[in-house]
Amino acid sequence: MHNPIPYDVVIAGAGPVGLFLACELRLANLSVLVLEQAENPSSALKRLPFGMRGLTVPSIEAFHRRGLLDDIAPPANDGSGDGKLAAAHWMRQPRRPGGHFAGIQFYLDAVDTSQWRYRLPGPAGAGMAVEMECLEIVLAARAVAMGVEIRRGLGVDGFGQSDEDVTIRAGGEIFHASWLVGCDGGRSTVRKLGGFAFTGTDAEFTGYSAEVELADPDTLSPGRHYTPTGMYTYSRPGTIAMVEFDGAAFHRTAAITPEHVQAVLRRVSGADVTVTALHLATTWTDRAYQATAYRNGRVLLAGDAAHIHSPLGGQGLNLGLGDATNLGWKLAATIRGDAPAGLLDSYFDERHPVGAQILDWSRAQVALMRPNRGSRALEAIIRDLIDTRDGATYFAERVWGVTLRYDLGGSHPLVGRSAPDFELADGTRLGERLRSGQGLLLDFDAHPPLRALVNRWGGRISYVAENAKDRLGLSALLVRPDGVVAWAADAEPDLEGSAEAASKWFGERD
Known part of the structure; x- marks a missing residue:
């Protein structure tokens, strides 16, 4: 047809x-x-x-x-069906986890957010979980x-x-x-x-995610465990993730049976565990x-x-x-x-x-x-580093993506970074002003030459002249439709520089 x-x-x-x-x-x-x-x-x-x-x-x-x-x-949920209960449990933890590197946790109270000069608190937080469906x-x-x-x-x-x-x-x-x-x-x-x-690089392991029933759920200790043959993570009553360094020999080569999951789990955990039912399972690898x-x-x-x-x-x-x-x-x-x-x-x-x-x-x-002594020694060093303030901050930067910056060639340190979510004087936030998919020139001091400049780009760039609750020392900035800063000024705006940035990202002037 x-x-x-x-x-x-x-x-x-x-x-x-x-x-x-x-x-x-x-x-x-x-x-x-x-x-x-x-x-x-x-x-x-x-x-x-x-x-x-x-x-x-x-x-x-x-x-x-x-x-x-x-x-x-979504509401916070631990799988129990009670999101509020899960959130309350998370809030009561003595140290709230902020993420991990190969299973090694860093904690929110160790992260020094003051190092991120151009980040403001707002509706877009540092991280959240969402169900794919x-x-x-x-x-x-x-x-x-x-x-x-x-x-x-x-x-x-x-x-x-x-x-x-x-x-x-x-x-x-x-x-x-x-x-x-x-x-x-x-x-x-x-x-x-x-x-x-x-x-790229080929796979070293077959990873498994499985929902099972065990004859004795207490045979395995909850949490993440590195072993001489791999790694497994167990959450009661039967949620398991495990890695076997077999060169990805099993990935997509055969049906995943309870017997196979049991055999791998025994090899990786070293425990005499018995799988009585397999409800869900999938495999994955580290092919990059x-x-x-x-x-x-x-x-x-x-x-x-x-x-x-x-x-x-x-x-x-x-x-x-x-x-x-x-x-x-x-x-x-x-x-x-x-x-x-x-x-x-x-x-x-x-x-x-x-x-x-x-x-x-x-x-x-x-x-x-990797299941070898060198990796375990390296793990010990990473654990020490991630438990320091600078270490936790570094891993948070990488895991959360807060310091992502494109090399756009501008001299201002904000150029190439995500625009801060300024709370504007009229009660709106910068993020709300980007919903049309246009570029935006935010002019805190309402400079008439900047307004005239933006008018030359017709409907490609919108103009907002509003002060902000905290303007981070800026006087104006040009934001691309994807929220990335294309130009910024701390003091009196450089009209030539702003025009060059607008032409670079939004085409020739009308």
């Missing part, structure tokens, strides 16, 4: 990355089709406990800036409400491109689009068919690969299609959401025809180094988990 409707963008994959990207593109009134291979988005693996993912600061800020945070943020439901509902078309049960199985468009084949149907974006996961069909090189390019002509990659790594630390979802946040407005400007030269190329320039850093962060955790 031939589909005669041309779309601006077809997105392969209706996971969080593809759905959020679709919403970003619809902010620019582009026509967007999302093709998803799975007919039913629901999956037990997306629900508690396996479906919980931690959102880092950049992801939380992105959702806050698009008005999605209240819908996405809930996240996808919220993003799909927003996408549909904005006019995105989602077709399920249609996975991309082929495409061809010209200088003008892309012809996509999916489930016997043909679709035409100006651009195709592969958000179709670690085994991305778009990446494979698109000729993207995918390089990244595409050497994120664009080939009119085909782009984002999320796991562009990079894969172990789920240690839970940074994969956040890395993909960062891709979508960065790519959406750049691709929209390119399609509209008002993008400055090289804007779309800056997607790869900015996001590839971030992905490479996360892959190395994952590899470093694997090195700490």
Whole structure:
């Protein structure tokens, strides 16, 4: 069947990355089709406990800036069904954990947030957990409400491109689009068919996440344990994660049976444990690969299609959401025809180094988990470091993503960083002012020349002249649609510098 409707963008994959990207593109009134291979988005693996993912600061800020945070943020829940009880338990802990590195915890009371000069408290906190199924439901509902078309049960199985468009084949149907974006996961069909090189390091272990029943639940001690053969984490009554350094020999090679889980658990734990029932199980590895390019002509990659790594630390979802946040407005400007030269190329320039850093962060955790004396010695040193104020602050910076900075070439230390969520004099916050998907010039002192400057960019940059409760010593700043600061001034604004930044990111003046 031939589909005669041309779309601006077809997105392969209706996971969080593809759905959020679709919403970003619809902010620019582009026509967007999302093709998803799975007919039913629901999956037990997306629900508690396996479906919980931690959102880092950049992801939380992105959702806050698009008005999605209240819908996405669930009540705290430990799986007992009583979120308030779980939250109260967390608050009563003598030291509240803020995150971990290879299972080694750092604590909130040790983190020195005063080192982060340009961070302000606000609705976008330092971290939160979200259930994957809930996240996808919220993003799909927003996408549909904005006019995105989602077709399920249609996975991309082929495409061809010209200088003008892309012809996509999916489930016997043909679709035409100006651009195709592969958000179709670690085994991305778009990446494979698109000729993207995918390089990295191979897996050392098979990881397991399982929900089981044990003959004696007290045989295993709760918590995370490093052993001479691997690592396991146990939470009563039967939630288990474990790692066996077998070179990923079992990953996706055979059905996961109770007998196999029991055998691995006995080897890894060293305990004579008996699995009486297996309710849910999946495997994963530490394979760390990244595409050497994120664009080939009119085909782009984002999320796991562009990079894969172990789920240690839970940074994969956040890395993909960062891709979508960065790519959406750049691709929209390119399609509209008002993008400055090289804007779309800056997607790869900015996001590839971030992905490479996360892959190395994952590899470093694997090195700490290896079952040998060297890794145990290194673990002891990391435990000492992470328990210091500077150490906890460093790991918080990396795990929470609070110090993410793109090299945009500006001299001001705020340029390239996420804009602080200023509380403005009119009672609004900066994040709320970014919901239209436009750029924004925030002028604390209402300089008439800055207002006149912004008017030259028509509807591409909005102008806000408001003071703030705490302006952090700034007089004005220019913010990209993704919330990244493109220009900032502490004193009298440099009109030439602000004009150059506006031209660099928003094209030529009208």
